[in-house]
Amino acid sequence: MPFAGKVTETTAEVGQMLTRNQPFGQAFAFDALEAVTPVAQDELARLEPVVGRGATVRAPGVELEATVERVSAELDARTRFAKLYLALPQDAGIAPGTFVDVTVEGPLVEDTFVLPEATEQAGGHVWRVVDSRLQRQDLSVLGRSSEGLVVRAFDPGEGVVIGAAPGGREGLSVRVAGPGGTGTRAST
Numbered sequence: 389m390p391f392a393g394k395v396t397e398t399t400a401e402v403g404q405m406l407t408r409n410q411p412f413g414q415a416f417a418f419d420a421l422e423a424v425t426p427v428a429q430d431e432l433a434r435l436e437p438v439v440g441r442g443a444t445v446r447a448p449g450v451e452l453e454a455t456v457e458r459v460s461a462e463l464d465a466r467t468r469f470a471k472l473y474l475a476l477p478q479d480a481g482i483a484p485g486t487f488v489d490v491t492v493e494g495p496l497v498e499d500t501f502v503l504p505e506a507t508e509q510a511g512g513h514v515w516r517v518v519d520s521r522l523q524r525q526d527l528s529v530l531g532r533s534s535e536g537l538v539v540r541a542f543d544p545g546e547g548v549v550i551g552a553a554p555g556g557r558e559g560l561s562v563r564v565a566g567p568g569g570t571g572t573r574a575s576t
Contacts, residue, residue: 518545
């Protein structure tokens with residue numbers, strides 16, 4: 389091979405005569421190894437500019453740093469997702485075709501909260517407690533992460549209700565059940 393790489397498939401046998409332009413195997417160059425991951429349009433918009441961003445790539449037994457090298461020119465016709473192509477180091481230790489988990493570093497966004505997913509009520513709002521009463525707080529959701537909802541900061545009052553609050557309504561009298569506003573229960 390005229391490059392440093394690895395043979396992944398071959399149909400040639402030892403001693404077999406090969407002719408020019410006859411395919412007899414498949415190989416990949418170590419310096420051409422990349423990871424490809426889909427990304428939703430709204431996530432892509434939040435990551436802009438995405439090219440050059442750092443990322444972490446995880447495969448069984450391997451975790452390494454990578455860089456977003458380019459973005460697909462068009463969206464996938466079926467999923468409407470774009471594709472991110474990440475350059476991997478030559479010594480990545482990942483074979484082509486391996487499924488990987490990718491985390492791309494996003495921009496630092498100030499004046500935000502990360503709320504547990506369970507705080508979001510049907511309709512895309514949260515209940516906060518102000519003067520021992522429920523008050524609806526509409527959310528400006530900036531994104532979602534493994535830790536929860538990333539939302540624009542707001543005054544949390546005495547706390548935010550975690551979990552569904554069926555029958556919850558503006559002004560309903562509540563009592564904070566845990567220290568530091570870790571939960572609420574409606575009064576009876």
